[in-house]
Structures are given as C-alpha cells and as structure tokens.
Amino acid sequence: MPLDQSFVGRSYPPSPPYEVGREKIREFADAVGETSPVHRDPEAARAAGYPDVIAPPTFAIIVSLKANDVLIEDPDLGLDYTRVVHGDQTFIHHRPITVGDRLTVVLHVDGITSRMGNDMLTIRAEVSTEDGEPVTTGRCTLVVRGEDA
Amino acid sequence: MIRASEVSVGDELPPLSLRITRADLVRYAGASGDLNPIHWSDRFAREVGLPGVIAHGMLTMGLAGRIVTQWAGDPGAVLEYGVRFGRPVPVPDDDEGALVEVTGKVTKVLEDGTFKVNVTASFEGKSVLGGASARVRLP
Numbered sequence: 001m002p003l004d005q006s007f008v009g010r011s012y013p014p015s016p017p018y019e020v021g022r023e024k025i026r027e028f029a030d031a032v033g034e035t036s037p038v039h040r041d042p043e044a045a046r047a048a049g050y051p052d053v054i055a056p057p058t059f060a061i062i063v064s065l066k067a068n069d070v071l072i073e074d075p076d077l078g079l080d081y082t083r084v085v086h087g088d089q090t091f092i093h094h095r096p097i098t099v100g101d102r103l104t105v106v107l108h109v110d111g112i113t114s115r116m117g118n119d120m121l122t123i124r125a126e127v128s129t130e131d132g133e134p135v136t137t138g139r140c141t142l143v144v145r146g147e148d149a
Numbered sequence: 150m151i152r153a154s155e156v157s158v159g160d161e162l163p164p165l166s167l168r169i170t171r172a173d174l175v176r177y178a179g180a181s182g183d184l185n186p187i188h189w190s191d192r193f194a195r196e197v198g199l200p201g202v203i204a205h206g207m208l209t210m211g212l213a214g215r216i217v218t219q220w221a222g223d224p225g226a227v228l229e230y231g232v233r234f235g236r237p238v239p240v241p242d243d244d245e246g247a248l249v250e251v252t253g254k255v256t257k258v259l260e261d262g263t264f265k266v267n268v269t270a271s272f273e274g275k276s277v278l279g280g281a282s283a284r285v286r287l288p
Contacts, residue, residue, distance in 0.1 A: 024180075027179070027180045028180045028181070030176065030180070031173075031176045031177045031179075031180035031181070031208070031211070032177070032180075032208065032211030032212055032214070032215070033167075033211075033212055033215055034211075034215060034218060034224060036218065036223075036224050038223070038224060038225065039224065048223055048225070049225075050225060054224065054225050056211065056214070056218070056224055057211075057214055057218065057224060057227040057230045057283075058207060058210055058211040058214060058230070061181055061183075061207050062181055062182055065181065065182055065183060066182065082197075085234075086206050086207070086234055087233065087234060088231065088232065088233040088234060088280075089206075089207065089210065089231065089232060089234070090229065090230070090231030090232075091229065091230055091231070092228070092229045093227065093228050093229065096224070096225040139231075
C-alpha cells in the first residue's frame with residue numbers, strides 16, 4: 001500500500017524535552033571516535049569559545065531517531081518500520097548542541113514520492129531548545145521497501 | 150586549528166582508514182539508541198536478506214566525519230554535514246572487522262566565506278557514502 005500523499009506538509013507536536021548530558025556526549029564521542037577535548041572537558045570547551053562541552057556533529061541523530069517514533073506510531077500513516085531503510089541524512093547546525101540543552105523536536109513530513117515500488121518519505125526534524133531557540137535542522141529520507149522490492 | 154587563509158579549493162584532507170569491528174557496532178548501538186538487530190544479530194540480518202550484520206549507516210557517517218573535524222581542529226566548525234547511504238558495510242565477527250577508507254577535498258568557498266568539503270568513504274573499493282559533504286566555518 002503506497003503511503004498517503006495527504007501527509008505531505010503535516011507536522012507533529014513537539015517531542016518531550018531531551019536533556020543533553022555530559023556523559024552522554026562523552027559516550028557518543030567515544031562511539032564515533034571523536035577525540036577532541038571539547039566533547040569532554042568544560043575548560044577546553046570554554047577555551048574554544050563554547051559555554052560548555054559540545055556534542056559531535058552527528059549527535060542530533062539521538063533526538064531525531066526518538067522523534068521518528070511519532071511516525072511509526074501514527075496508525076493513519078501506516079508505516080511498516082520493519083521495511084524502512086535510512087536513505088540519506090543531513091544535519092544543519094544553527095549552533096552546536098551543548099551540555100544542559102533541553103531539546104525538543106518538531107517533525108515535518110516534507111515529501112512522499114514513489115519510485116520502483118518503494119516509497120520515499122522526506123522528513124525534516126527541527127531541533128530546538130524548550131525555549132524555542134533553533135539548534136539543528138535534520139533532514140532525512142526514509143525508504144520504505146515495497147512488498148516486491 | 151586551521152585558518153581560512155591557509156585553505157584553498159582543491160586542498161586534500163589527510164585521509165583516514167577506519168577499522169569497524171563488532172565491538173564498535175555494539176558501542177554505537179548503545180550510544181545512539183539505534184538497537185536495530187541488523188547491526189548485531191547475524192540471524193536477524195540474514196532473515197531480512199542481508200549477508201550478515203552490517204554497520205549502522207550513521208556510524209559510518211559519524212566516523213567518516215572525523216576527517217573534517219580533525220582537519221578543522223574544532224568539531225563546532227562543522228555547520229552542515231550530509232550523506233547518502235550507499236551500499237552497506239558488512240562487519241564480520243572477527244578481530245579484523247571492516248576497513249573503510251575516507252578521503253576529503255575542499256571543493257568550494259561559499260558566499261559567506263564557509264568552505265564546502267566533499268567526503269568519500271569506500272569499502273573494498275566501492276563507495277559506501279554517496280554525495281557526502283560538509284560545510285565548515287574557519288577562523
């Protein structure tokens with residue numbers, strides 16, 4: 001069943017706040033091999049001009065992955081997540097994600113196209129602080145493999 | 150930290166060789182919250198038509214991004230980073246893991262003075278990240 005085109009333009013309510021922790025940044029930096037002290041040491045981060053420890057450039061995937069749950073759980077969309085493959089991903093940083101940020105995500109469905117039996121769902125995750133300060137814009141394409149693909 | 154005045158279009162970044170093992174996949178699964186079993190269960194991966202466990206595309210993206218952050222000297226200098234996920238990187242259950250080669254090249258100076266850097270990542274000579282690029286602000 002192709003996805004319903006009328007979902008294009010839809011957005012979902014902001015996700016519950018995610019508080020960015022010091023140890024989570026360190027853990028993520030270790031996992032992607034980022035060795036910079038600005039991910040670990042507040043003094044080094046301040047010396048580099050940041051208010052506190054900052055996250056690596058792809059850290060925003062943590063909050064955008066969580067935010068995707070609203071798509072998976074939307075019965076009207078009918079997305080079969082077991083058939084979903086991550087097609088592409090871009091992060092545009094308005095400023096680095098920083099320790100103590102309380103981030104919420106508003107998910108927008110920017111496009112739905114169909115190609116060779118696969119549905120392509122273009123999603124935009126607007127990541128901001130609870131107070132509404134823009135932090136990161138994530139864009140991704142989710143490819144929903146068709147039954148025969 | 151490298152300065153804008155030291156950078157020209159055509160500059161190549163110091164290349165990276167990444168060795169990805171099963172332990173790296175487990176660590177990334179925990180750190181990112183991406184617990185999809187195709188990244189840790191051979192049985193499940195084969196059931197969905199894969200040759201075996203594959204690396205998270207986002208892990209390859211994150212690891213490959215180091216070519217830019219290390220060159221820039223400041224991870225916060227990366228204003229934008231995007232990739233297309235090409236062919237998967239199978240990661241065998243041994244000590245060798247998978248070897249991914251990463252290159253980067255400065256391709257453009259944008260109107261606002263930021264630099265566009267194109268990144269490639271390949272496994273066994275074939276591209277695993279398509280159209281990967283970063284936009285970087287240098288002092």
